[in-house]
Amino acid sequence: MARAYNFNAGPATLPEEVLLKAQKEFLDFEGSHMSVMELSHRSKEYSKVHDKASALLRELMEIPPDYEILFLQGGASLQFSMVPMNLLDRNHGASYILTGSWSEKALKEAKKVGPVEIAASTKESGYHAIPPLEDIHWKQETSYVHLTSNNTIYGTQWQEYPQTGQVPLIADMSSDILSKKIDVSRFGLIYAGAQKNLGPSGVTVVIIRKDLIKHDDSLPTMLSYETHANSKSLYNTPPTLAIYLLSLVLEWAKDQGGVSQIEKNNQQKAKLIYDAIDESNGFYTGHASLESRSHMNITFTLPSSELTEKFLQEAGDAGFIGLSGHRSVGGCRASIYNAVPVEHCLILAEFMKKFQKTNS
């Protein structure tokens, strides 16, 4: 069975090996005569799955022992609220770096909790770039500095993170977690919806430095990081099927050679498509500034909206999925998360060249 050329921005393609394994044991998980989703979340069998997902993520991302790994629900959108509810000191406020719609949404939720400042923004230039590190400023006593590590809509990605010293750096890594090596110890908290690089939608990973986990009885129990840290993410029934699939994706990532090999693959994949743009003599125009280009979401337009339309139409006819830009910005976007095969990127690059030849 051929797999679709799936360039969806998320939910996105998953490794075929993961789907085949899950399919095979769908009615009989490890000889239990039950599906993994029919196991009690308090059972030994499920605990193994849950713990394996956590241990593999720790190994792959080299997460230090003074960090907790939580499996939550509600997506990054709920983290937009949980982060300030748990970490924003109303006397000191918090600092947000705006690099796109998702950081704006994070800021909007923080404003409901306490004072915020904008540490930097590239909104005026249409979010085509990540701000230079020297242009980012925050109050010394701020509760934290928040950034979005990769901007799915605009196709930009941080290449280097600000040094925030004693101030916790918090990152929404929904769209580039596990795609390249990062030094977790530079961050106070990292969060990510799973549906791009980690698994299906329905589970959110939070990696939090333990000293940032505080007791606060006034918070809704489910919105307190302490609740989930104290119960190993088993305070209430977790999304067991999604966590199981996450564990399979992490196994697959390890089999690929871990994050450093995945990073190389992603560089190769991105180069194939960026080269098709850069060698097109202006037929394709990338949205992102060169120095801010994302290796996860490649955004581009054609010389006219008619040609963009025609490109998307013919790409769809040729079996490419998900190449339309986000409804808020239009144009084209190829999302090439970890599970998108190199071969599919090659086929897309060839398609782009052929389309250019017959349409310029």
Added chain:
Amino acid sequence: MARAYNFNAGPATLPEEVLLKAQKEFLDFEGSHMSVMELSHRSKEYSKVHDKASALLRELMEIPPDYEILFLQGGASLQFSMVPMNLLDRNHGASYILTGSWSEKALKEAKKVGPVEIAASTKESGYHAIPPLEDIHWKQETSYVHLTSNNTIYGTQWQEYPQTGQVPLIADMSSDILSKKIDVSRFGLIYAGAQKNLGPSGVTVVIIRKDLIKHDDSLPTMLSYETHANSKSLYNTPPTLAIYLLSLVLEWAKDQGGVSQIEKNNQQKAKLIYDAIDESNGFYTGHASLESRSHMNITFTLPSSELTEKFLQEAGDAGFIGLSGHRSVGGCRASIYNAVPVEHCLILAEFMKKFQKTNS
């Protein structure tokens, strides 16, 4: 492949037909060459799934048009907070009926939001019963009356609901939704985690009367019912795989003959096991009062803790899963949600009789 005798309290057994169908199309949903969880949540293909789940639930439960159906995340535990955050008027407070641990947890979260009163409680008698309707009292101006329709831990279930008139009645139906006919128009809001009668864990169904959906900018966006009602539960990426499985479970329920036939099956299943208790001359003792017995969770003990232990041991050896009582109360519990086959209940009843014969 034989299926396990799965009496888990949740996550629980799912219909074999559902698992087989999901397995079959796991890598190729309706000719898309993609798994359903690889579809964009904004795609036509996924929209069909999403809308089908909603339409089937409306049809099966006969949900009137002035109610919205929402698919959320976070389980009933997050609803414990969302209900008061959205509906508790701090000037009037809210009223809670306590029938077990889950209603206590709901009350605890409401207390963080505003004043609460206890409209009735059977805590003193060990939660062995649902309070008689005439013993339930609430202030006329209360924001709502909250109850837990079925108590998984104690094995009790409401047979008849209080008439609350103009006051919205709110029910946590996590463990008996879709198990029997109910008149939705009697309720202001119904919520249920899916992992007992509706599907896998990771999706929560909320059925809310439209006039109760209010605009409140101070709420975290993700915790406002208005957000999800306005966006057809697509404000952010929903748990698409869990909603797809929910749609298959609902199809299965319809194929069974709908809720009235499912209710009859559940009565038959419960009778098999309650008869084994009642005809045991006191060898098995039910926890719940006769008039409050649950058709979903049957709780019982044996003459001594040694015999209870031996029963659970031998039941485990015989292939029964999930018969231990909740860790907070001990004893035995058979959870017989919609997808547990009559045959499995018959086999359990026979096992109970045989065990009694050789141990009394």
